[in-house]
Amino acid sequence: MFNAIAEGRRRDILVFLADAERPVGDIVAALELAQPSVSKHLKVLRDVGLVDVRRHGRQMFYRTNVHAIRPLHEWAGTFERFWSHQLARVKERAERSTARRR
Amino acid sequence: MFNAIAEGRRRDILVFLADAERPVGDIVAALELAQPSVSKHLKVLRDVGLVDVRRHGRQMFYRTNVHAIRPLHEWAGTFERFWSHQLARVKERAERSTARRR
DNA sequence: GAATTATATTCCCATGTAGGAATGTGTCAA
DNA sequence: TTGACACATTCCTACATGGGAATATAATTC
Numbered sequence: 001m002f003n004a005i006a007e008g009r010r011r012d013i014l015v016f017l018a019d020a021e022r023p024v025g026d027i028v029a030a031l032e033l034a035q036p037s038v039s040k041h042l043k044v045l046r047d048v049g050l051v052d053v054r055r056h057g058r059q060m061f062y063r064t065n066v067h068a069i070r071p072l073h074e075w076a077g078t079f080e081r082f083w084s085h086q087l088a089r090v091k092e093r094a095e096r097s098t099a100r101r102r
Numbered sequence: 103m104f105n106a107i108a109e110g111r112r113r114d115i116l117v118f119l120a121d122a123e124r125p126v127g128d129i130v131a132a133l134e135l136a137q138p139s140v141s142k143h144l145k146v147l148r149d150v151g152l153v154d155v156r157r158h159g160r161q162m163f164y165r166t167n168v169h170a171i172r173p174l175h176e177w178a179g180t181f182e183r184f185w186s187h188q189l190a191r192v193k194e195r196a197e198r199s200t201a202r203r204r
Numbered sequence: 205g206a207a208t209t210a211t212a213t214t215c216c217c218a219t220g221t222a223g224g225a226a227t228g229t230g231t232c233a234a
Numbered sequence: 235t236t237g238a239c240a241c242a243t244t245c246c247t248a249c250a251t252g253g254g255a256a257t258a259t260a261a262t263t264c
Contacts, residue, residue: 002113036211038211040252060210073179077175140241141243159231
């Protein structure tokens with residue numbers, strides 16, 4: 001999953017499909033990518049569950065499965081509680097360094 | 103940055119270095135990886151600013167730069183506002199389907 | 205059923221990268 | 235200064251992956 005998101009275009013696709021399902025052709029047009037390229041990216045995203053598909057006639061409607069992004073959000077969030085600590089540390093060091101200069 | 107995080111071992115290293123700076127040897131011992139492998143991963147993390155380094159004698163003390171993870175957290179967070187909507191959609195569909203069955 | 209549309213898959217090539225082994229570099233200790 | 239230690243870098247190989255071009259598949263229309 002982390003791998004799938006590492007690709008910039010795939011992230012673009014996920015954003016594009018976040019609020020509404022859309023056919024492949026729309027993605028091709030909106031992101032200005034080649035159609036086979038889009039299909040391949042969609043396959044990667046499908047395989048890790050980051051998008052859902054629905055067939056309607058000859059069109060395939062894709063939509064971002066926003067729930068699948070939650071693990072990523074949570075993993076990154078585990079570092080959040082360190083932010084304040086580290087900020088305090090940096091600030092303190094800066095103040096000490098300023099004090100020495102006086 | 104997204105690329106650097108795509109690697110499982112690198113994520114392990116980031117977690118390990120989140121709360122305290124540690125020399126390379128500690129990482130090697132804790133994660134049971136080969137030393138050159140760890141050094142290479144650390145280089146990748148350094149190049150994208152995900153870790154900071156400090157030399158002390160012959161040891162190199164690494165520490166996760168938790169601020170650098172913020173963009174990832176925020177990117178994933180942009181999907182959060184869709185979670186409730188999509189949940190409602192799924193729930194509604196399930197209820198309709200249940201209703202049909204009655 | 206043949207042609208057309210929408211999408212998927214395959215083939216080929218170029219590139220990026222992880223691992224392992226070996227070697228290089230910088231620092232300390234005696 | 236030499237040896238030992240901590241780490242970084244290089245070389246090689248195997249493998250994954252993205253792009254482009256061509257082709258395949260499925261659904262629709264005439």
